[in-house]
Amino acid sequence: MTNLQIALTILTIALVTLFTRSIAFALFPANRPVPPYVTYLGKVLPYAVMGMLVVYCLKDATPLAYPYALPELLACAAVVALHLWRHNSLLSIGGGTVFYMILVQHVFVR
Amino acid sequence: MGENILKLKAMKAAFPATIPVMLGYLFMGIAFGILMDAKGFSPWWSLLMAATVYCGSMQFVAIGLLCGPFDPVSAVVMTLLVNARHIFYGLSTIELFRRMPKQRPYLIFSQTDETFSLHCAARVPAGVDEGWYHFFLGVLDHCYWITGCTAGALAGMLLKFNTTGIEFVMTALFVVIFVDQWQAASQHVSALTGLGATLLCLVLFGKSNFLIPAMLLILGVLTVLRPRLEGGAAQ
Numbered sequence: 531m532t533n534l535q536i537a538l539t540i541l542t543i544a545l546v547t548l549f550t551r552s553i554a555f556a557l558f559p560a561n562r563p564v565p566p567y568v569t570y571l572g573k574v575l576p577y578a579v580m581g582m583l584v585v586y587c588l589k590d591a592t593p594l595a596y597p598y599a600l601p602e603l604l605a606c607a608a609v610v611a612l613h614l615w616r617h618n619s620l621l622s623i624g625g626g627t628v629f630y631m632i633l634v635q636h637v638f639v640r
Numbered sequence: 641m642g643e644n645i646l647k648l649k650a651m652k653a654a655f656p657a658t659i660p661v662m663l664g665y666l667f668m669g670i671a672f673g674i675l676m677d678a679k680g681f682s683p684w685w686s687l688l689m690a691a692t693v694y695c696g697s698m699q700f701v702a703i704g705l706l707c708g709p710f711d712p713v714s715a716v717v718m719t720l721l722v723n724a725r726h727i728f729y730g731l732s733t734i735e736l737f738r739r740m741p742k743q744r745p746y747l748i749f750s751q752t753d754e755t756f757s758l759h760c761a762a763r764v765p766a767g768v769d770e771g772w773y774h775f776f777l778g779v780l781d782h783c784y785w786i787t788g789c790t791a792g793a794l795a796g797m798l799l800k801f802n803t804t805g806i807e808f809v810m811t812a813l814f815v816v817i818f819v820d821q822w823q824a825a826s827q828h829v830s831a832l833t834g835l836g837a838t839l840l841c842l843v844l845f846g847k848s849n850f851l852i853p854a855m856l857l858i859l860g861v862l863t864v865l866r867p868r869l870e871g872g873a874a875q
Contacts, residue, residue: 574830
């Protein structure tokens, strides 16, 4: 991409992000009730989206070819284990990332 | 009392509440900056994104978009998908922000996942202006994020080390949030729907085209399951 294209892409993302942050305020002023279906989605959708994003992050793993998605699976397991053990987000994210970097740089060398 | 003294007092009162976010934003911001540098972007781009997009998960996803061909339509769709959750933060803070019209535009712009949680948990000390207190929760978090992203980009430029695999920081972030949500949830159907539907669509449609079908499938499944899930939540 050229610098102009990079700038336009960033601007697009910034504007759409602002749109998602402001749309509820525009659609539902305080005197207008929120439809129950929207309230329901507000409760259940965040859980589903996070599951979606986890899979999205792992889309480049190769379960059928070397290294058989092992670095991703092992590092995800490490993140979950660290997090269940200490409940410290920074430790879980930092520890899991360093572990993954060691795995792809030194253990499962492509 | 002068307006400036009022603001200063609110900022001092808001600061302690933002310390956990400061640690998290500096850490994730630095990781973002290092990753941007590893992909060949100048620190100015990290600074620009931190200031204008100001959304951690979307910025990580954006790196992938910026490394591909110029495609604004995909950028719009992807941003809508990743940020759809903001709509529900908005629904939850409509009443609160109505009370602070002066600060409202910035409060809406700066409502990230973490800042939203601070707004919800806020206990404004007696004698402190409520509007400015919430305003500075947003401003301080925004400053931490800009500092982290820029510092990471500069560090990546100055220190040369093997960054292969650092992109896992985004996966780890989402896994951690997933585990937190899993433990807080009264049901796991929606979390499993998200995982299962997306995995299914990844297998069926391949890794370039699976997100939109996945989102539609998730919406469909959750709509069909609504009587059951809402019944369960009411008990």
